[in-house]
Amino acid sequence: MTHDLAAVEKQLAEMRAQLDALQKRVPSNKLSMVVFSGDLDRALAAFIIATGAVAMGMDVVMFFTFWATPILRDPAKKVEDKDLMGKMFGTMLPKGACSVKLSKMNMGGLGTAMMKNLMKQKNVASLEQMIALAGELGVQIYVCELSMELMGFKREEMISYPAMDFCGVAKFLEEAMDSRVQLFI
Amino acid sequence: MSETIRADKVMDLKGLPCPMPVVKVSKGIKEVAVGQILEAQTTDPGSLTDFPAWARTSGNEIVDTIQENGIIRIFIRRKV
DSSP states (O other): OHHHHHHHHHHHHHHHHHHHHHHHHSOEEEEEEEEOOOOHHHHHHHHHHHHHHHHTTOEEEEEEOGGGGGGGBOTTOOOOOOOHHHHHHHHHSOOSGGGOOOSSOOGGGHHHHHHHHHHHHTTOOOHHHHHHHHHHHTOEEEEEHHHHHHHTOOGGGBOOOTTEEEEOHHHHHHHHHTEEEEEEO | OGGGOOOSEEEEETTOOTTHHHHHHHHHGGGSOTTOEEEEEEOOTTHHHHHHHHHHHHTOEEEEEEEETTEEEEEEEOOO
16 A cells, blocks of 8 residues: 555656656747848838737847847947947948838838838838837847947947847847747848 | 727727737736726727737737727727
């Protein structure tokens, strides 16, 4: 009898351990997004999905890398001590969300200007407004340290955003593994 | 039937496109008590599919939807 009880207890303990292991594998109600593109249209889509996801009750983490990195620059902030390549990237890449261009029909800036005008007419939030809204809603932003380094961007020239940090690929993967939805934009 | 629903709070979301109606309602729903009704008024046709999707995900209930003169009135009961 006591032998049977011990066997059952052992079985129960094994099942509990298995259940714990399974629970650890269930991802959180979270969205992890890589924002790679520096195009206005794609960045807008990224922020619309991010803010929508918060409305749906999800936690949202956005990782800005490569061409998307300069979207987070603050045009009002100046950084002096850059090397030649840094200066070159600094000049050639957009200075913040206000100066990113459409991926199609940019037409030397005319298309982008027309689209921005149309968005205003139709009450569509601008990219700057969407970034501010994401901040208000608690969307976490991570910026790729490697992109910052490659393009010579300094932390001091990035926008003031409530939850912004800098990271490498491991941080993204940790978040992605724990997210029910992952997107690459 | 729609005349019998009395909203405890009305949100004017007219003229706002995606994602604003859903973003604002997800905040506004917290301003009514559980069991109470929030009425969202929108002009965004996407709301007709978006609000039910939002309600299913967030665990709230759409009790009625009325369309009149281009305005969509969605009545949501806060359940959680």
